[in-house]
Amino acid sequence: DAGVIQSPRHEVTEMGQEVTLRCKPISGHDYLFWYRQTMMRGLELLIYFNNNVPIDDSGMPEDRFSAKMPNASFSTLKIQPSEPRDSAVYFCASSSSGELFFGEGSRLTVL
């Protein structure tokens, strides 16, 4: 299996622009997680899905952030409008019932 695949690996954008991050989980995994990693706040869970349904989005910082999972093999995290404080590495992870498998992350820089 190719593992969890995220795109883009790097994104540089200007404040106010829309950003879409994409994730393909490992086939057969029924849980999908979005995390954000920054130096100041470490790893934060933003939202997670079970069988494509959002279960807990209490970590989503504000309404500018939204996440969808239209099918079992694809999820997006969207930021609109983006702000400099959104600069971070965003990780997607998937799981069946035990170990969490992480993607390589999407490094976002908002100027």
Next chain:
Amino acid sequence: GDSVTQMEGPVTLSEEAFLTINCTYTATGYPSLFWYVQYPGEGLQLLLKATKADDKGSNKGFEATYRKETTSFHLEKGSVQVSDSAVYFCALSDHPGSARQLTFGSGTQLTVLP
């Protein structure tokens, strides 16, 4: 709520030195405990885990024992290698045996010098 506290880094050691990275936790009930490792430019990978008190997780020469009485899960390795240089994260899940809703510590940067 649940929380994980790790010793602050960075930690710099010479090759073959003994490693300890301290981790303590606060949780209701009986959480599962994990150590994840992040190599430069990569995502996190599970290093080891323990799901109940007194369990010892081990992998690649690393060990950690789930100590309920001291609410700790310290990571140890007897002889580190340059290739062990990475960031190490302690984490807990209050879903027994599951990795759902992991709470992570702040991470400890380890650098091993030849």
